Amino acid sequence: MKKSARIESIMANNVSLQPYKGARDFYPEDKALQKWMFGKWRRVVELYGFVEMDAPILEPTDLYLIKGNQEIIEEQTYTFTDRGDRSVTIRAEMTPSASRMVAGKRQELAYPVRWYSIPNLWRYERMQKGRLREFWQLNVEMYGIESAAAELEMIQIVDDLFQAFKAKRTSYVIKLNSRVLVNEMLKSVGLTGESALAVIRLIDRIKKLSAADFAAQLDAITQSKETSKSIVKLLTVREVSELPDALKSIESAIKLDKLISLSHSLGIRNVEFDITLMRGFDYYTDIVFEAFDTDPENSRAVLGGGRYDGLVGQMGVEPIPTIGFAAGDVVFADFLRTHQLIPEIQLSVEVNVLIREEEAAAAAQKAASELREIGVNVAVDYSGRKIDKQLKAAVKSGVRYVLFVGSEEAVVELYTLKDLKTGKEEKHSLARIVSIVKDSRK
RNA sequence: GCGAUCGUAGUUCAACGGUUAGAACGUCGGGUUGUGGUUCCGAAAACGAGGGUUCGAUUCCCUUCGAUCGCCCCA
Numbered sequence A: 001m002k003k004s005a006r007i008e009s010i011m012a013n014n015v016s017l018q019p020y021k022g023a024r025d026f027y028p029e030d031k032a033l034q035k036w037m038f039g040k041w042r043r044v045v046e047l048y049g050f051v052e053m054d055a056p057i058l059e060p061t062d063l064y065l066i067k068g069n070q071e072i073i074e075e076q077t078y079t080f081t082d083r084g085d086r087s088v089t090i091r092a093e094m095t096p097s098a099s100r101m102v103a104g105k106r107q108e109l110a111y112p113v114r115w116y117s118i119p120n121l122w123r124y125e126r127m128q129k130g131r132l133r134e135f136w137q138l139n140v141e142m143y144g145i146e147s148a149a150a151e152l153e154m155i156q157i158v159d160d161l162f163q164a165f166k167a168k169r170t171s172y173v174i175k176l177n178s179r180v181l182v183n184e185m186l187k188s189v190g191l192t193g194e195s196a197l198a199v200i201r202l203i204d205r206i207k208k209l210s211a212a213d214f215a216a217q218l219d220a221i222t223q224s225k226e227t228s229k230s231i232v233k234l235l236t237v238r239e240v241s242e243l244p245d246a247l248k249s250i251e252s253a254i255k256l257d258k259l260i261s262l263s264h265s266l267g268i269r270n271v272e273f274d275i276t277l278m279r280g281f282d283y284y285t286d287i288v289f290e291a292f293d294t295d296p297e298n299s300r301a302v303l304g305g306g307r308y309d310g311l312v313g314q315m316g317v318e319p320i321p322t323i324g325f326a327a328g329d330v331v332f333a334d335f336l337r338t339h340q341l342i343p344e345i346q347l348s349v350e351v352n353v354l355i356r357e358e359e360a361a362a363a364a365q366k367a368a369s370e371l372r373e374i375g376v377n378v379a380v381d382y383s384g385r386k387i388d389k390q391l392k393a394a395v396k397s398g399v400r401y402v403l404f405v406g407s408e409e410a411v412v413e414l415y416t417l418k419d420l421k422t423g424k425e426e427k428h429s430l431a432r433i434v435s436i437v438k439d440s441r442k
Numbered sequence B: 001g002c003g004a005u006c007g008u009a010g011u012u013c014a015a016c017g018g019u020u021a022g023a024a025c026g027u028c029g030g031g032u033u034g035u036g037g038u039u040c041c042g043a044a045a046a047c048g049a050g051g052g053u054u055c056g057a058u059u060c061c062c063u064u065c066g067a068u069c070g071c072c073c074c075a
Helices: A005-013 A028-047 A061-065 A070-076 A095-103 A149-163 A179-189 A193-204 A210-223 A225-235 A251-265 A329-338 A358-373 A385-396 A408-412 A430-441
Strands: A058-060 A079-081 A087-091 A111-118 A120-121 A133-144 A170-176 A270-271 A286-291 A303-305 A322-328 A350-355 A378-381 A400-406 A415-419 A425-428
Touching: A028 A111, A028 A133, A028 A329, A058 A061, A058 A179, A061 A070, A061 A087, A079 A303, A095 A111, A095 A120, A095 A350, A111 A358, A120 A415, A133 A329, A149 A170, A149 A251, A149 A286, A149 A303, A149 A322, A170 A179, A170 A251, A179 A193, A179 A225, A179 A251, A193 A210, A210 A225, A251 A270, A251 A286, A286 A322, A286 A329, A303 A400, A350 A358, A358 A378, A358 A400, A358 A408, A378 A385, A385 A400, A385 A425, A400 A408, A400 A430, A415 A430, A425 A430
Parallel strands: A170 A270, A350 A378, A350 A400
Antiparallel strands: A058 A087, A079 A087, A111 A133, A120 A133, A133 A322, A170 A286, A286 A303, A303 A322, A400 A415, A415 A425
């Protein structure tokens, strides 16, 4: 058999030890951190009755196209043709898959449906802080509730997600807005359709622009200094109550105001109205929200979402009111790091068995087996190195306990257990060792 | 897609248009030390890749790959 030129070239040059661009290798300590973070996410949403679901990592490209934005699909996703000549896309978000699944079983689901997932997603992007090509996302979606009770629950969950990591409320802020309100606001100054959309996209970037640049670009869209002026003035509003009467009396504005005051009364004081909050996609139908790190180090939204009542209906079935949000693992971890909320994380090995001399190998093996039977995670060092080397390696691995097994210990069935955290070591029976290790788990 | 900055042992850094590109920490082996520490001895280990200029390139130039940050976009 002949090797291809490509394989030969790869072998001559060695394969790269780097992970693919924008993707990460998860060494055990990285994976442990991820598991820890996801574990807390799961705990929070499950407390609210959300259940975990999942979907294929590959979907027909069509599924993503129904949302309309063809440009994004073409430029920002991994899309290719499979061997059966079908166009497929690696999932870049979870919402379409979840909507598809809801639509598919819409008659038999128990509403309200509360689903969550932590999928890995792929987007063909240029990297910058908080943005990679492969990332994980906590997706939380509730189907079938039209009232603002759903919005309030989402805000509570968002807050709890931060609270679960002991974040201070001064370190993050939850911003709220309404797309209906924004549309009405633009309509009130005579903007609709394309130009309204253009203004929305411009407002979305307002924090990146100087006041002069913003005004200039706004003028270019509105073609009227008067209109621009009114918009700029409206954008300075900080409270719903400061809006003009015609705007603050619309249903969405009232709902927004109520949501904010209810959140405050629940102790979530860091919820605020932000009329410049837009979110990139156009499918939001009313309330939108985002949570930000108050440290300017992390400028991207930690999470974001809103109400998109139209999405399930786009699968060709009756529409189902839906609200949801997603939190990215990269930005969330950045937030935790910035505020020093990541503790030292233990790997899953609990005991390292060190063998004093070759003759004790069988005894060590037996001790390890007995511990495993009772559910203790045990690794045995078979290297045959001197005991100090074995101990050093154990320390380096981060394991909490080491168990010394030599021929003498094997005879009396008392082993020396050393707690590497406290430095204490004592001789114990295996039964006693099990209870010590289990106690240490808390 | 565009722009800026940057690529030297595992890591953090050094040097240099010209012999074997240095160090620290880390790693591995060994000695001392009762089992992490101390200390001593020894070893492995790098110019991201490909072109070009040059007598000679790790150094200068180009391309490419990668990293970081920003723009665009951000589901």
